[in-house]
Amino acid sequence: xxxxxxxxxxxxxxxxxxxxxxxxxxxxxxxxxxxxxxxxxxxxxxxxxxxxxxxxxxxxxxxxxxxxxxxxxxxxxxxxxxxxxxxxxxxxxxxxxxxxxxxxxxxxxxxxxxxxxxxxxxxxxxxxxxxxxxxxxxxxxxxxxxxxxxxxxxxxxxxxxxxxxxxxxxxxxxxxxx
Numbered sequence: 492x493x494x495x496x497x498x499x500x501x502x503x504x505x506x507x508x509x510x511x512x513x514x515x516x517x518x519x520x521x522x523x524x525x526x527x528x529x530x531x532x533x534x535x536x537x538x539x540x541x542x543x544x545x546x547x548x549x550x551x552x553x554x555x556x557x558x559x560x561x562x563x564x565x566x567x568x569x570x571x572x573x574x575x576x577x578x579x580x581x582x583x584x585x586x587x588x589x590x591x592x593x594x595x596x597x598x599x600x601x602x603x604x605x606x607x608x609x610x611x612x613x614x615x616x617x618x619x620x621x622x623x624x625x626x627x628x629x630x631x632x633x634x635x636x637x638x639x640x641x642x643x644x645x646x647x648x649x650x651x652x653x654x655x656x657x658x659x660x661x662x663x664x665x666x667x668x669x
Contacts, residue, residue, distance in 0.1 A: 501605035551611015560606035570619035571595035636662035
């Protein structure tokens, strides 16, 4: 794996390094030693997968609040997504800033997302599957979000007229977070 620090503090883009032969390839998506040497989380008690069937759909922007903040390791295993991270850490010099990446099954990249960042993505293709490792168990009472189209963030989602769940349409603006 090749680790590349992103602009937001603690966020990493990780390139997988496939070893290929006539069968296809093998690539590590996680190595405790490689994560630990960089001071990254090595405890992943929960793994999740989402399947989003329709191009243009946005999921997010989600995070889990104290006392159960989540660090995530995110990879698109089918299709392609525009993945957005927003820094919500009040003490961060990057508070309120966002960064985006295109992740796809073909790119063989993943993101290490520290706790305190909201996460969302828009599907660039039909049938997007996204895999997550989570540093914390899901606690519904701590589930939070920020509105996908918050004017303070000005995120340029690539596909106009997106589809969203009712829940994701109702998240508060960044200025309304308590």
